[in-house]
Amino acid sequence: MSQPTPQRKATRRDMYVAAACGAFVALMVGASYAAVPLYDWFCRTTGFGGTTQVATAAPTQTLERTMTVRFDSNVMPGLPWQFEPEQNTIKVKLGEVVTVYYTVTNQAARETTGQASYNVTPLTAGIHFHKINCFCFTEQTFARGEKREMAVVFYVDPKLAEDAEHDGLNTITLSYTFYPVREPSRVKTSQTSAPETR
Numbered sequence: 670m671s672q673p674t675p676q677r678k679a680t681r682r683d684m685y686v687a688a689a690c691g692a693f694v695a696l697m698v699g700a701s702y703a704a705v706p707l708y709d710w711f712c713r714t715t716g717f718g719g720t721t722q723v724a725t726a727a728p729t730q731t732l733e734r735t736m737t738v739r740f741d742s743n744v745m746p747g748l749p750w751q752f753e754p755e756q757n758t759i760k761v762k763l764g765e766v767v768t769v770y771y772t773v774t775n776q777a778a779r780e781t782t783g784q785a786s787y788n789v790t791p792l793t794a795g796i797h798f799h800k801i802n803c804f805c806f807t808e809q810t811f812a813r814g815e816k817r818e819m820a821v822v823f824y825v826d827p828k829l830a831e832d833a834e835h836d837g838l839n840t841i842t843l844s845y846t847f848y849p850v851r852e853p854s855r856v857k858t859s860q861t862s863a864p865e866t867r
Contacts, residue, residue, distance in 0.1 A: 775811035
C-alpha cells in the first residue's frame with residue numbers, strides 16, 4: 670500500500686485549514702447578526718442602561734412611598750417635529766398606574782415618520798420602571814402639519830422599596846428621543862390608545 674505523498678498531505682492540511690477558517694467566518698457573521706437582538710433582550714430583561722420594562726398588567730399593590738418622575742423629550746436632526754411633554758414632572762406612588770401625554774406636531778409640509786428610543790435615569794432604575802402602553806413601541810407617522818397627543822402608561826414597581834441600592838432615590842427621569850425613519854414599515858401607526866388607569 671502506497672504512502673501519501675508530501676504533496677497530498679499538504680493539500681489535505683490546506684483543506685482542513687480552509688474549512689476551519691470558513692467555519693470561523695460563518696460563526697462570526699452569525700454572531701454579529703445575533704448580537705443586536707441578544708443585547709436588546711439583555712437590556713429589556715435586566716434594565717441595563719436604563720432600559721425600561723414592558724408590563725402586561727398593573728401591580729397588585731400600591732405603596733405610600735412617592736417618586737417624582739421627570740419627563741424629557743428630544744428630536745434628532747432630520748425630523749421636523751415639535752415634541753414635548755404636557756407636564757414636566759409628576760409625583761406618583763410606587764405601584765400607582767398613571768397615564769401622561771406628550772404632544773407631537775409635524776412641522777413639515779409632507780408626511781414624516783419617527784421612532785422613539787427611550788431610557789430612564791438613574792440607569793439602575795430601569796428594572797423598576799414598567800410601561801403598560803407607549804407610543805414608543807411602534808413607528809409613528811404624521812401627516813403634514815398634524816398635531817397629536819400620545820400617551821404613555823406606566824408604574825414604578827413597588828419592589829423598588831425593597832432594593833437597598835435605591836433607598837435614597839426620589840426622582841426618576843424618563844427620556845425620549847425621536848429619530849427619523851427613512852423607510853417606514855408598511856403598516857402605518859396612528860395614536861396609541863391608552864388603557865384606562867385604575
